[in-house]
Amino acid sequence: MTTATTSTASATAPRTSGMTRVTTAGLWANRSRFTLTGLAVLLSVAFLTAMLILTTTISGTASDDIREANAGIDLVVTGAELGESADSGGPRGADILSSVVPLGTEASLTAVDGVDDAVGIVTGYARALDTDGIPVDTGVITYTGQNWVDGELGTHTLVDGTAPTGADQVVLEARTADELDLAVGDPVEILTSTGTLDVEVTGIADYASSGSDPDAAIVFFDDAVAADVLAATGLERIVVDGTADAATVAAAVGTDPLGNPLTVTTGADYTQGLIDDVESRTSFQTTFLLFFAGVALVAGTTIIYNTFVIAVAQRTRELALLRTIGASKRQVLGSVMIEAAVIGVLASAVGAAFGVVTVFGLISLFEAIGLSFLAGSPVITSSSLIAGFAVGLVATLASAYAPARKAASIAPIAALRDSVNDASAASIVRNGIAVALLLCGIGLGIWGVVAGSWIPATAGIGSAFVGIIVGGPGVTSIFSRSVDGAIGRFRDADSTIVGRLARMNASRNPKRSASTAFALTLGVALISFFTVMAASLGASTSSDVGDALASDLVVESLSTGPIGEATIPGDLDTTIAGIDGVTSISSLRVTTALADGAGLVVGSVDTDAVTTTYDLGVTDGSLAGLADGQIAVSQTYLDTLETPLAVGDTIELTFPTAGIVDAEIGAIVANDLPGLAPSFIFDTTTLDGIVGPGLDDTIYVTTNGSEATFAAIEDAVSAAGGATLFTAEAYADSLGSFIDTFTNFVYAMLAVAVVIAVVGIANTTVMAVNERVREIGMLRAVGMTSAQIRSMIRNEAAMLSVQGSLVGLAFGIAAAYVAFSALGGDEGIIISVPVVTMAWIALAGAVSGVLAAAWPAWKASRLPPLEAMS
Amino acid sequence: MTAIAPTSITAPGGRQPANADLAARLVNASKIYGSGDSEVRALDDVTVGFRSGQFTAIMGPSGSGKSTLMQNAAGLDQLTSGSAYIGDTDLSTLSDRDLTLMRRAHIGFIFQSFNLIPTLSAEENITLPLALDKRRPNPETFDRVIDVLGIRERLDHRPNELSGGQQQRVAVARALVAEPSIVFGDEPTGNLDSRTGAEILEFMQRAVQEIGQTIVMVTHDPGAAAYADRVVFVNDGQIVDEMLEPTRDRVFDRMKAFGR
């Protein structure tokens, strides 16, 4: 078509400008396919740029802020390190559990030479409530209260108002004040572990220059009352200003309540520790985000590669003609690479700019699906934009390079041949390698499942994945042949000529079809994998809890999840207990402790009531002794021990604030309480005696079932704030709700890859239509209607998308099965494949191809039959 | 579709009467490409008819408008003015869909090249127009055409497994098996060597003589035109002459008169 004209034109033009003209004319003549390729690049780059901006936002400025806020601190005294915390449940989500510094220790430092100032920091639970009594949510890890520290040793500086004095004044961080719309002088209610306080905001403070502590939302109390208000039994740390060395200070401060020497670190090390904590926490998030950016990029890159492979194949004669008239190999290579560069530069530049818009879209999307790990506005730096642009350009050039090399190696003689369709793809060697990789993958996968070992499992998944890539063209041929065979058997062959043409077309160039389908395979495989993962986690949690839950109502703290905090006001349980028709009530409190140096969550229940509210599944001993200070331990914990413990044995628990407690095992239980896996359960009076009173995490309520009782409880819960009322089933389901949030997030992230895959299918289809203009004209001439042409093209694209999604689905499910069997076998994860969801995913994948083909199909159906003759 | 009366003139074995209805015709047909300075009048007020059961050749120098004439008569393109009829149906009154159905059911095509769908076997190519209509070929017609063309052995082959001559035979078979009212060919032997070309032309001639098929063929080869019953000469978009019972030499001489 147009290509022939271009090359003839260049024959008469001077060489260099001739090659440039060939390139530009080629780009223009093929603008529709390059628009789609550009769109694929653009989408990948926009998404990547958005992810880079998000990662910068999450982790970028925190370290600078931490350094700035802690700049005035020379030495820090903290408790002794006790061990690793369970699920980052330590203070501020830290990985290490430490003991506390005894109250008043800072006084021993005032006389020490070289110490100019030493201030003890007390912390405890404190969270501002809105006017409805609902705890404020600013998207941070923890909500704490702390004593206000002025001057160099303080992390915050007042931007408005004054420091708090007395028990009824607080200073809030700007973020909290903004969220609650509070100003200096306003009243505010604060939830603490001992109850709610009505106080006045006397000041607004900023952390470093950004305004807020990266991890915690802090409420500041007067130094004189903080320890009381926060029910603190020790200091979290002492910050020291001065030139004294660590050893001198260590000698002066003595030991923690457990008798361990206190830890003294330099301000610089302490600051670095805070930064490391933030980074280790955010690196998971950033890795996750960049993973999805990578997936989108791989999908985009496949499409660029595919486009150039097809473009070069279609232009074989033109390029050969150029070689015949004297263009060097390098000039041919250059002309293809210039095309790639033009697309790469344009699409990446627009993509990077579009990334900024994407960030705002994503943030609102995250909010809509209930994800709040991003507080504040995105930090848009030029380096994110430049990196997005550069990666896009490099990816475009890199994926065009192999096709360009192929173009350069076209022999001049090819100009004289009819262009040959490359149907060679499904070579025996290639298929053999693919089958070998798949079998190897399956074998390793089975080994991983049987042995419960993740190394063979991941190797198997990897091997099978490479097998799918290598075997793609073979799969295409087999797939279209078997679909054709199956349809031929069930339907009158003559009636399906349109479908048959489509199926034949899809397998016409198996390599091309396979690499087009690959982007979709990748997206669908990941979606299936995460869907199975989420369903399995959900099924495991809800079914266990659903079975064990005996109460008909559950009152739950507002923000639970991986790092939940108890928020139920202290007197709500007594209020509910007093309601007519409530037959039994048991509240759960939790705290952290260590056994054998490993952090764990310890809970307390009302022993006499728990039997009617939650079936702990006692397998040995009895709960009766809990009232006398015994502990119930779950079997899953005992299973992990080398020297087995039994009922009557003693288990040594270390509480960071309260020290060591030897608890006698009174019962062994089979069912873990939600959030306590494995469970360590005391009676409420015992745990209160050890760590002091706390807020309820969960209240289990059994009633006589009357509606009036339910209504009264509902009223009490909403009046108290800080809690949500669930029916038993709703509660079991809600335990999986953070999994739903997570799944929605993953779907949103992977949708980008799927959209790119769809653009790829559209692109391949457009190129196929361009390639077959005469053939389509011929079909029109002999009587194929426009509608039949459209249907043919749509069917052809559907063959690609069905293949892509089925392979992706099968691989995703298999990979998830292998991965979770290998990894989660001992944790009792039930592998659950949600069949209906899976069917929807397959259907959506298949339909996406039809949508992708809508435009090319329309274009094809408008081709005049005359094309066949020209 | 049903509005178009199927003029079943392909009754096997018998020739149609000499003055039967016209299978196709153009009336005051003009076709103008482009506009302004670049305007090309490819057909200039042409009126011509093609009698059923007759083999007509359209001759003329390159660029004279032969292909344009055929394409418009066959409903592959729209005239700028005037009318094209297949049987009694004015093609300009048909929607794109009806026009397509008309071509499918009543018109056969043999092009110079790219006649066949590479992904389909020879047999599937032959039955394609019928398959598009969810019909099966009349077994008698199918067998006769296949045997006359000698391609029975090749029915399972893909086009790329066939020689150029075999491909054109398959194309001829496709044009005939659907038993159309009229078959149009645009230089159907243009890409073949003279011996293979001659074979194809003989088949076309036999189809006209034995089953009364109507054929209109564009050619610039006097030798090819000699197989026809009648030759229509086109020059500068107009019909300039006509010749019945042509021979190669007479056509050649007439062509020389165009001075090209």
Ligand SMILES: Nc1ncnc2c1ncn2[C@@H]1O[C@H](COP(=O)(O)OP(=O)(O)O)[C@@H](O)[C@H]1O
């Ligand atoms: N699609 C078109 N656009 C513009 N001009 C055309 C087109 N098709 C044919 N022509 C012009 O119309 C005239 C007749 O063309 P054509 O019917 O193909 O001639 P022939 O088949 O006799 O060689 C020629 O001058 C040709 O250049």
Ligand SMILES: [Mg+2]
């Ligand atoms: Mg012509």
